[in-house]
Amino acid sequence: MSGNASFEYSRAALLAVTEVEAPNELTSDELDVRLDDVLKRLKLPKGLLQRVAGVRARRNWDRPGDFQEAAARAGTAALEAAGVRPDQVGLIVNTSVTRATLEPSVAVGVHHMMGLPTSAVNFDITNACLGFVNGIMLASSLVDAGQVDYAVVVAGEDALKVQDATVENLHSPQTNRGNFMEQFASLTLGSGAAGAVIGSAEEHPEGHRIVRGVTRAGSEHHLLCVGDHNGMYTDSTGLLDGGLELVMDAWNDAPADWGWKDADRFITHQVSQLHTNAIAEAAGLDLDRVPTTFPTLGNIGPASLPITLVREQDTLERGDKVLCLGVGSGLNTAMLEIQW
Numbered sequence: 196m197s198g199n200a201s202f203e204y205s206r207a208a209l210l211a212v213t214e215v216e217a218p219n220e221l222t223s224d225e226l227d228v229r230l231d232d233v234l235k236r237l238k239l240p241k242g243l244l245q246r247v248a249g250v251r252a253r254r255n256w257d258r259p260g261d262f263q264e265a266a267a268r269a270g271t272a273a274l275e276a277a278g279v280r281p282d283q284v285g286l287i288v289n290t291s292v293t294r295a296t297l298e299p300s301v302a303v304g305v306h307h308m309m310g311l312p313t314s315a316v317n318f319d320i321t322n323a324c325l326g327f328v329n330g331i332m333l334a335s336s337l338v339d340a341g342q343v344d345y346a347v348v349v350a351g352e353d354a355l356k357v358q359d360a361t362v363e364n365l366h367s368p369q370t371n372r373g374n375f376m377e378q379f380a381s382l383t384l385g386s387g388a389a390g391a392v393i394g395s396a397e398e399h400p401e402g403h404r405i406v407r408g409v410t411r412a413g414s415e416h417h418l419l420c421v422g423d424h425n426g427m428y429t430d431s432t433g434l435l436d437g438g439l440e441l442v443m444d445a446w447n448d449a450p451a452d453w454g455w456k457d458a459d460r461f462i463t464h465q466v467s468q469l470h471t472n473a474i475a476e477a478a479g480l481d482l483d484r485v486p487t488t489f490p491t492l493g494n495i496g497p498a499s500l501p502i503t504l505v506r507e508q509d510t511l512e513r514g515d516k517v518l519c520l521g522v523g524s525g526l527n528t529a530m531l532e533i534q535w
Contacts, residue, residue: 211272221252255385284311290321290330300318361378384496443477464500
C-alpha cells in the first residue's frame, strides 16, 4: 500500500506567479559582526553561514506588518499578470508562517487590501515551509470541482523578529556550542512575499497545467524544528536525515511512468546548499536543473519556492515539465508537477 497521498488534476492551471522583494539586505558578514563576541567566546570561526549553509545574505522589510501588505501586493500583481479582475476571485488562501496576532487570520487583511468581493472565501493554511504548495493543491481541487473560477494563493514572510531574538538569545552567558548550533538555522531565514493565481485551463489555454502531486507525512519527527517569534530551535542533523529519508520514500513511491526524474526543472524549497546537494544526490538530479535563491535571499519559508519559480520562469519553455518539491517542519513533504 502506498505511503503517499496522490492527487491528479484535470482542469487547473497556474495563470501567474509573482514576488515582492523585501527592500533591505542583511548580509551574513553583518550578522558575524553582531555575534563577534559570541563567536570568540565559543571559539567558532566567522563565515559559518556562508560555508555551512551557503547563505551570503537575506532581506528584511522596513516595518513590522509590511509582510501582510507585501502579500496583498503580490496577489494583486498576480491577478494583473493573469488578466483576472478582483471581483472574479472565489478564494484567497494565505500560507504564511508569519503572523502578527493569533486572531484574526492573515488572509482577512490580505482580502481587504486586495479589494476582493464578499463572496471570496478567505482563510490561512499553515504548514511550515510547505504551505504554498498545499495552497496550490487545494485551489486546484476547487477549480477542478467547479466550486471557484479563480483562486489566489499568497505568502508573506517577515524574519526580522526571529533574527533579532536569535542574536539576543545567543548573547546569553549560558550559550554553548551545542545550543548555538540549535539556533544556527534561524540566522538563515529571510523575508519576502509571493502570490499565484489558479484558474481553469479551458478558459486560459495560455496557462500552465497543474498535473499531479503527492504528499507524505513523517510526523514522528514533529519536534526536530520548533520555533516562534522568540527563536527557532532545530536539530539540524536529525532534520536533514529525517527529511532526506521522507523525500526519498515519497520520490521512490511515485509511479515511474510519471517521469519525474526527467523533469526539465526542479523548483525546491530553499534551505541551504547542504540540503539541496543531499536531495539532488539521493534522487540523481542534475544540479543544473535545480535553481537556487537561498545564497542571496536565505530561507523565506513557504514563499521560497514560488519566489524561485518566479525568478526561473523566463528560462522555461512551453511544455517543460516543472517539479516543485520541498520538506516542511513536522515533517511533511510535497511534490507538485506543472506542465509549463
